[in-house]
Amino acid sequence: MSIELKNVTYTYSPGTAYEIHALKNINLTIPDGQFIGMIGHTGSGKSTLIQHFNALIRPTSGTVLYNGEDVWAENYNRKNLRSQVGLVFQYPEHQLFESDVLSDVCFGPVNQGLSREEAEEEARKALLQVGFKEKNFRKSPFELSGGQKKRVAIAGVLAMNPKILILDEPTAGLDPKGRDEILDQIAELHFARGITIVLVSHSMEDVAKYVERLIVVNRGELPFDGTPKEVFSHYKELETMGLAAPQITYIMHALKEKGLKVESGVTTIPEAREEILKALREAGSPLLKGGQEK
DSSP: OOOEEEEEEESTTSTTTEEEEEEEEEEEEETTTTTEEEOOOTSSSSSHHHHHHSSSSSOEEEEEETTTTTTSSSTTTTTHHHHHHEEESSSSGGTTSSSSSHHHHHHHHTTTTTTHHHHHHHHHHHHTTTTTOGGGGGGGGGOOOHHHOOOOOOOOHTTTSSSEEEESSTTOOOOOHHHHHHHHHHHHHHHHOOEEEEEOOOHHHHHHEEEEEEEETTTTTEEEOOOHHHHTTTHHHHTTTTOOOHHHHHHHHHHHHTTTTOTTTTTTHHHHHHHHHHHHHHTTTTTTEEEEEE
16 A cells, blocks of 8 residues: 655745745655654654645645555545545644544544444554553543543544554653653554554654664655665764764764774664674673673
8 A cells, every 4th residue: 555756846835925845856655564764853844745645735746646546636535545544643632522532533433434333343442452541431532641642643543444654743742651652552553453654753762763764854855765774874964954863873983983893873772782792792891701791
């Protein structure tokens, strides 16, 4: 269920003094089953870009295809598209409006044509899959904590069984424990359902840990697109865009400059641990005994 953008440009307030080119001639393919990260500074164009994926925004020029079909063609079923390409906004309040949690999550499946009983079954499965406790199903969405609201918003999209799930800053405002729980559950969803995930994030550590492909958006263009290791190897260029590599990458570069023979392109703490231990063993460091950690 691939998405393809061909020469997509989007301009705000065209022909006026306030004209802004939010996207500039974008060519991009999102294939089935990938876990993709997307990073960019505020105002880079990434939110505009993801809203093209399910036809919330129409491009000023260019073509958006879903499974080879132009989503802006006459008579194209964009309602069906939005049930298959689900978007969870940064602020869950934008998606919550019913009197209780279960009814809120049922809204999408009911609009897909399911009976109330079938919709409740899908809603319950989705809520449990994102770690939302059954005892809270009848609470008002507006009585919930920030983390609970995010889980409900994600469940509301999951209940429609999308093929592609787009998450715009799903961990914004959460504490470290809540952030890890949400991302672990998103990773589990990717594994269990095999759906495509597009994760928009400001956390370099999060994208390094979870995603297999990383896209950088800067001034409406895509300067880098590759594995996290490939993209973060350009950390100097990323800094000029208001971005950075994960902190552990800077630490590894500093260790290498100090003479420790480590791979400086490491992006996660487990990888760094293995690299440092390997280098210490090879150096015969007294910090290790018999090749093991003290």
